Amino acid sequence: MGKRLTEPEQRAISRLVIEVGQRLLQHGAESKLVSDVSIRLGRALGLDSVELALSASSLVVTTLSQGHCITTARRCPDRGINMKVVTDIQRTVILAEKGILDALAVRKRLSRIEPFRYPPWLVVGMIGLSCAAFSRLAGGDAVVFALTFIASATGMRVRQLIAHRHFNPLLTFAVTAMVTTLISSVGTIMDWGNEPFLIMASSVLMLVPGYPLINAVSDMVKGFVDMGIARWTMASLLTLATALGIVGAMSLVGAWGWL
C-alpha cells in the first residue's frame, strides 16, 4: 500500500465500505458478492484489509490500516431486489479499483445511485403475460391463457397496492395469493378451457420467491451457510404464506383444484 492513511481518512473509507455492503445486501445481492465487492473497495482506497461479518439483517465491518482497526455495524432492512442498484455500485467499485475514482468521488457517485423502478403498469402487464406463458408451457389452451393473464395481472396490481403501504411481506403474499386464486377459480368452477386447474396453478407462480431461493442455495454452496439458511427460511415462509392464501380462497369458493 502506497500512502499512509490518517485516522479521519480511514474512518471515511470505512463508512464507504460498509455503505456499499449494506446497500448490496438490502437490494438482494448474494453474500459472496456483498463481501467481495466491499473488500475490493476497501483495498482499492488504500486499506490493508477489510473483514466482514454478514447476517441476514445486519452487517459488521472491520477495516485495518497500518495496525489501526475501525469496526462499524449497520442494520440492513430489506429494500427489495434491485439489480440496477447492484450493477451501479459494482461499476463504481471497479472504477475505484482502476484508480479513476478516489474516496471523495466514490462517495459522490454512491449518493447519486437511486433505486430505479419500472413503471407499475408495465410490470402488471408483463407479469400477467409471464404467468399466462407458464400456463401455455404447461399445456393450457387460449382460454386458459386469457384467464391466467387476467387473474395474475389483477393479483400483481393488488400486490403493488399492498406493498406500497409497507405491510409485512408475508401478509402481502397471502392476500395476493387469495385474490389471485379467487379470480382464477372462476375458470375451475365454470370448467372453462382444456385444463382449468392450470389457471389456478399458473396465476400464483408470480409469488414464487425465486430470487431469495436461488440466493439461499448459492450462499450455502459458497460457504455462507448461516446466510443461506436464513434466506431459505424466509423464502419458505413466503411460500407457506402463499399456500395459506390459496387454501383460504379454495375453501371460500369450494374449488379444490390443487388437491
Added chain:
Amino acid sequence: MSLLLALLEDMFFAMIPAVGFALVFNVPVKALKYCAYGGAVGHGLRFVLMESGVAIEWATLAGATTIGFLGVYWSQRFLAHPKVFTVAAIIPMIPGVYAFKAMIALVTINNQGYSPALWASLIENLTTAGFILSALAIGLAMPGLLFYRRRPVI
C-alpha cells in the same frame, strides 16, 4: 419437424417470464434482452433433453449451467454481476408448482388430518422442488466452481 416447432414455441414462451421477472428485479434496461435470450436457451435445452428422456433434475442442471456460462460472458461484456442476467433467465425453470403443492399438502394435513396420500404429496413435491432448485443454483455457480475459483468474474 414438429419437434422443432415445439422447441421454438417452448423457447418463445420461456422468454416472456424471463423478461417479466427481470422487470420485478429491476434489471437495467440494456440487460433485459440478455435475460430473454438466456431464458429461451436454458428452457429450450431443458425441453430437448427432457424430450429425449433425461430426468428433469439433470436437464435443469444442464440448462442452468449453460445460462451460467452465458451469464459470465455477458457479465464481462456488460460489466455487471452474472446474477443480473441469470436469475431472471432461470425463472421459467423454477419449480413453483411443486413448492406450492407441497405447502398446500402441509396446510391440508393440518385442516383435514393425516392421510398417506397427503403425506406422500408433501414429501414428493418438496423433494422434487428441492432437487430442481439445487440443480438451478449449482448450474449457475458452475463457472465459479470450475474456472473462477480464486478470482472474481468481473
